[in-house]
Amino acid sequence: MKYCREENFNQDYFHAIFESSKGLSQRDRDISDLNTNGNELIQDAFSINTPKILIKGNMLNNKTDKSLYNGLKNLLKTIVSLYRNPSAHMPKLYDPKSETDAITVFTLISLAHRILDECINVRDINN
Helix, strand or coil: CCCCHHHHHCCCHHHHHHHHHHHHHHHHHHHHCCCCCHHHHHHHHCCCCCCCEEECCCCCCCHHHHHHHHHHHHHHHHHHHHHHHHHHHCCHHHCCCCHHHHHHHHHHHHHHHHHHCCEEEHHHCCC
16 A cells, blocks of 8 residues: 555545556565566576575475465466556556446556565575
């Protein structure tokens, strides 16, 4: 909510959704120390072979760990692809958003933040 409080209170759902999705990308950048954006950021931060971000306790050692990790990665990519990117490239006039849309997006973003609460930068594994 820190990224979209004003827009949400003003029922500007288009910008509330856009700002909250950008806030999620900022969270990814903060954890990973990367400076990219969108799907490039997610791909770089959540690479199975060279991850920058790991879920605490998940060392990607088995199929279950990799599945959970890819689930988070895909959730983040879904939010970027469905909500951040279209809002960045389409005028608000042609992309009306409702309160129901906002609730749906905020639920997904809340889930992503909750999982990111359990994530660390790989450099912090032994700390």
